[in-house]
Amino acid sequence: SAVISQKPSRDICQRGTSLTIQCQVDSQVTMMFWYRQQPGQSLTLIATANQGSEATYESGFVIDKFPISRPNLTFSTLTVSNMSPEDSSIYLCSVAGTSRVSNEQFFGPGTRLTVL
Amino acid sequence: QQQVKQSPQSLIVQKGGISIINCAYENTAFDYFPWYQQFPGKGPALLIAIRPDVSEKKEGRFTISFNKSAKQFSLHIMDSQPGDSATYFCAASTGLGANNLFFGTGTRLTVIP
Numbered sequence: 001s002a003v004i005s006q007k008p009s010r011d012i013c014q015r016g017t018s019l020t021i022q023c024q025v026d027s028q029v030t031m032m033f034w035y036r037q038q039p040g041q042s043l044t045l046i047a048t049a050n051q052g053s054e055a056t057y058e059s060g061f062v063i064d065k066f067p068i069s070r071p072n073l074t075f076s077t078l079t080v081s082n083m084s085p086e087d088s089s090i091y092l093c094s095v096a097g098t099s100r101v102s103n104e105q106f107f108g109p110g111t112r113l114t115v116l
Numbered sequence: 117q118q119q120v121k122q123s124p125q126s127l128i129v130q131k132g133g134i135s136i137i138n139c140a141y142e143n144t145a146f147d148y149f150p151w152y153q154q155f156p157g158k159g160p161a162l163l164i165a166i167r168p169d170v171s172e173k174k175e176g177r178f179t180i181s182f183n184k185s186a187k188q189f190s191l192h193i194m195d196s197q198p199g200d201s202a203t204y205f206c207a208a209s210t211g212l213g214a215n216n217l218f219f220g221t222g223t224r225l226t227v228i229p
């Protein structure tokens with residue numbers, strides 16, 4: 001499996017500001033995803049980060065609120081824009097396409113965001 | 117609408133016992149069923165996965181049982197240890213390529229020494 005790192009690991013932000021989360025993989029991967037996990041809850045897919053094109057967003061998530069970049073096959077960013085306390089969550093990136101079993105997704109350690 | 121339903125929400129097991137977590141799904145297009153283990157403050161880690169062409173898969177103390185007709189699958193942890201205390205998520209996805217994983221709601225397992 002790939003080694004995935006995320007920065008920052010945690011942050012406390014003020015309402016109305018934006019935070020950009022970085023996801024770095026130690027090898028080229030086909031797919032990169034961004035998930036949200038609210039405290040004590042399950043994981044919900046925000047979007048699929050497509051290399052060289054616009055991200056594909058899931059229902060309930062929009063590009064203006066969660067702009068995503070993927071400039072190459074090892075790196076992606078997620079920005080949480082105009083934050084409100086409801087955005088307080090753990091944000092996780094995951095990757096796939098690193099193994100023989102192409103469905104396998106591997107997750108980064110997550111970014112714990114608190115919005116005051 | 118929860119695509120994958122998971123139970124129980126929490127589970128307490130004595131050391132050495134068997135932990136059983138159940139999941140059910142409706143979408144017959146699902147063809148990949150992984151289980152993830154998550155410790156506090158960490159990202160989910162892939163534990164074991166199964167495809168619907170087999171009824172059981174075992175890796176060490178962890179076994180997935182799959183019932184295609186009932187659209188159910190379960191995780192069995194044999195000889196449960198305190199180090200197994202974590203939150204477990206089942207998930208499901210479709211297609212040959214990596215696709216959206218639909219996660220269950222999670223089971224918090226506590227193994228008592």
